[in-house]
Amino acid sequence: MANRRQSVALGILLAPVTLFLGVFFLLPLGIIALFSVLTPGLYGGVEWAFYHWNYGRIFGWADGIIEIYEPIYLQILLRSLSFAALTVILTLILCYPVAFWVSRLSERWRLVFMFLITLPFFSSLIVRLYAWLLILKPSGLLNAALLALGIVDVPLEILYTPTAVVLGMVYVMVPFMFLPLYSAVDNLDRSQIEASLDLGANRVQTFVKVVLPQTLPGIMGGAVIVFIPSVGNFVVPDVLGGAKGLMIGNLVEQQFLSSRNWPFGSALSMIIMAVVLTVLLISVTRARKAGGHA
Amino acid sequence: MAPLLEIREARRSFVTPEGGRLAALDGVNLDVGANEFVTLLGPSGCGKTTLLRAISGFESLDSGTMRLDGADLTALPPFRRPVNTVFQSYALFGHMSVARNVGYALEVAGVARATREAQVAEVLEKVGLAGMGARRPGQLSGGQRQRVALARSIIAKPRLLLLDEPLSALDRNLRQQMQLELKSLQHALGIAFIFVTHDQEEALTMSDRIVVMRSGQIEQIGTPREIYRHPRNRFVAEFIGETNLFPVTIDRVEGAEALARTAEGVEMRLPGKDRRPGEQVTAILRPADFTLGGAGIPGRVTRAVYLGSDLYLFVQPLAGGPEIRVIARDGAGFDEGAAVHLAHDPARVHVLEAA
Ligand SMILES: Nc1ncnc2c1ncn2[C@@H]1O[C@H](COP(=O)(O)OP(=O)(O)OP(=O)(O)O)[C@@H](O)[C@H]1O
Numbered sequence: 001m002a003n004r005r006q007s008v009a010l011g012i013l014l015a016p017v018t019l020f021l022g023v024f025f026l027l028p029l030g031i032i033a034l035f036s037v038l039t040p041g042l043y044g045g046v047e048w049a050f051y052h053w054n055y056g057r058i059f060g061w062a063d064g065i066i067e068i069y070e071p072i073y074l075q076i077l078l079r080s081l082s083f084a085a086l087t088v089i090l091t092l093i094l095c096y097p098v099a100f101w102v103s104r105l106s107e108r109w110r111l112v113f114m115f116l117i118t119l120p121f122f123s124s125l126i127v128r129l130y131a132w133l134l135i136l137k138p139s140g141l142l143n144a145a146l147l148a149l150g151i152v153d154v155p156l157e158i159l160y161t162p163t164a165v166v167l168g169m170v171y172v173m174v175p176f177m178f179l180p181l182y183s184a185v186d187n188l189d190r191s192q193i194e195a196s197l198d199l200g201a202n203r204v205q206t207f208v209k210v211v212l213p214q215t216l217p218g219i220m221g222g223a224v225i226v227f228i229p230s231v232g233n234f235v236v237p238d239v240l241g242g243a244k245g246l247m248i249g250n251l252v253e254q255q256f257l258s259s260r261n262w263p264f265g266s267a268l269s270m271i272i273m274a275v276v277l278t279v280l281l282i283s284v285t286r287a288r289k290a291g292g293h294a
Numbered sequence: 295m296a297p298l299l300e301i302r303e304a305r306r307s308f309v310t311p312e313g314g315r316l317a318a319l320d321g322v323n324l325d326v327g328a329n330e331f332v333t334l335l336g337p338s339g340c341g342k343t344t345l346l347r348a349i350s351g352f353e354s355l356d357s358g359t360m361r362l363d364g365a366d367l368t369a370l371p372p373f374r375r376p377v378n379t380v381f382q383s384y385a386l387f388g389h390m391s392v393a394r395n396v397g398y399a400l401e402v403a404g405v406a407r408a409t410r411e412a413q414v415a416e417v418l419e420k421v422g423l424a425g426m427g428a429r430r431p432g433q434l435s436g437g438q439r440q441r442v443a444l445a446r447s448i449i450a451k452p453r454l455l456l457l458d459e460p461l462s463a464l465d466r467n468l469r470q471q472m473q474l475e476l477k478s479l480q481h482a483l484g485i486a487f488i489f490v491t492h493d494q495e496e497a498l499t500m501s502d503r504i505v506v507m508r509s510g511q512i513e514q515i516g517t518p519r520e521i522y523r524h525p526r527n528r529f530v531a532e533f534i535g536e537t538n539l540f541p542v543t544i545d546r547v548e549g550a551e552a553l554a555r556t557a558e559g560v561e562m563r564l565p566g567k568d569r570r571p572g573e574q575v576t577a578i579l580r581p582a583d584f585t586l587g588g589a590g591i592p593g594r595v596t597r598a599v600y601l602g603s604d605l606y607l608f609v610q611p612l613a614g615g616p617e618i619r620v621i622a623r624d625g626a627g628f629d630e631g632a633a634v635h636l637a638h639d640p641a642r643v644h645v646l647e648a649a
């Protein structure tokens with residue numbers, strides 16, 4: 001009885017959010033999924049006929065008559081994945097030691113640092129990326145400094161390269177990696193570290209056997225939060241990447257805006273989503289496995 | 295024989311948030327013999343944990359020396375010291391099974407898996423956790439966790455085991471059971487224990503020697519009997535067990551006995567050795583040192599607390615002064631308001647030189 005009344009109450013409470021997500025989240029997703037198997041209209045839009053060549057163009061069953069298979073799409077997908085993975089690794093390497101350092105600061109300096117790390121959220125991403133453009137361009141700040149110091153003779157060509165894209169993504173994603181990492185590090189049970197040292201484990205052993213496993217949830221959380229938006233990112237490559245820095249997000253953008261091929265853009269989106277879902281699924285099941293033992 | 299652990303003039307002070315300096319260890323000298331059960335006892339904040347952490351290597355000393363088996367300890371990091379600790383919070387590794395927790399010291403020392411597993415099983419058996427190796431610490435009761443912490447810290451056979459209030463999280467029954475088990479385990483293992491407790495009863499029942507500390511200094515070191523019967527000063531007397539303190543002036547000395555009286559006029563007899571008339575001293579008598587009979591200090595029972603086989607009485611001396619606490623056999627009819635006489639054996643009076 002009580003149980004049933006509870007579930008009714010829960011249903012009523014959850015109804016608005018369910019409705020909202022249903023309309024504004026699942027519906028567009030359904031439309032994209034549907035579009036991805038429809039025929040592109042001659043002047044944009046879709047024609048309501050089944051059409052599998054959108055995927056054929058990407059995965060290689062296009063026959064070269066109706067649509068042409070281009071391996072470049074898979075290459076760009078692969079590139080996006082590797083850029084995203086690189087971004088995860090670099091932000092992790094950057095943030096992990098800093099998280100330890102910050103957790104040892106006094107209350108006051110910790111707050112100052114937290115404010116600084118969230119500061120970028122207060123300003124526009126585009127503006128910040130253009131600032132990077134000014135830094136990285138051949139006559140920019142970085143090269144001026146390197147030349148003045150005599151470290152290089154000719155300006156480095158960083159702008160419009162994959163390096164610039166990864167650099168930009170690392171810059172954008174650092175706060176997203178830092179926050180979950182910091183929370184994991186801050187919640188570390190220090191007495192366990194002492195227990196490990198006390199039992200004869202040296203610092204490296206203690207790190208590998210106690211600190212790392214304890215902060216693993218934070219690492220996984222940060223990795224997922226950084227990886228997912230990085231795979232589909234199109235703003236950073238738009239501003240800082242040239243042709244070699246193009247990512248799959250840019251392809252989608254092109255298809256919807258300049259090429260006006262919505263079904264093909266939808267097919268590309270579906271692939272990004274499939275990748276992201278796979279990553280999420282793996283991390284969730286792994287986290288569940290780890291949690292199940294604890 | 296040289297002691298196992300030798301601490302000389304250990305000093306450690308902390309800067310307090312208020313800006314002052316606080317001496318957590320203020321010239322501590324302590325020897326611990328191999329296979330000895332030593333208890334650190336003292337009020338909160340007196341430096342017990344700091345002393346343990348200095349021995350285990352998690353706190354450095356400002357000055358002083360520490361030797362274990364004659365070898366200097368102070369320069370060694372915690373993981374090189376043949377000393378293990380049972381932490382108050384247990385500090386079990388939550389992401390590892392009980393067996394891996396217990397075998398951790400062997401694992402990091404590079405002991406082969408088969409040997410390790412055999413030893414883990416043996417130690418788990420010893421602490422009464424046979425067959426629980428596959429569990430996670432989160433799946434154990436408080437008492438079981440306590441045993442895992444203990445098993446984990448003895449598996450590598452340290453020379454010295456440090457225990458910081460290991461029993462304080464357990465309920466009374468479990469606590470008493472663990473006291474006995476710890477004591478017999480210590481005997482069986484032949485490891486020296488330094489045990490921290492707040493609980494003077496625990497200290498009295500378990501220790502070979504008790505170290506009473508106050509404000510970073512050692513007030514007295516002795517066997518439980520010495521500490522209880524012959525406290526060196528008022529602080530120790532009052533900290534260990536129930537005490538009646540009588541500031542008295544010696545009236546006269548008659549052979550082996552001295553006659554003394556308090557300012558209010560309560561009269562009592564003390565051992566006469568070294569006493570001189572007119573001298574002011576403090577006489578100490580435990581509640582169980584009195585017998586109720588026809589002679590002795592006249593008084594009136596103000597409160598009687600039933601303790602089972604005994605009665606705990608508060609007796610107001612007719613002459614005045616503070617109430618005297620007395621333990622008497624139940625059944626004698628000492629109700630509140632009853633007139634009684636408190637007699638005592640002069641030989642059982644402990645005398646502190648200072649009044
Ligand atoms: N890291 C530290 N920084 C500043 N002061 C400290 C630090 N560690 C201990 N102290 C101070 O040193 C004194 C001794 O502390 P310690 O923890 O050794 O006491 P304790 O005898 O173990 O007390 P308890 O019985 O409450 O556990 C206390 O006054 C404490 O406030």
Ligand SMILES: [Mg+2]
Binds near residue numbers: 342343344458
């Ligand atoms: Mg303490």
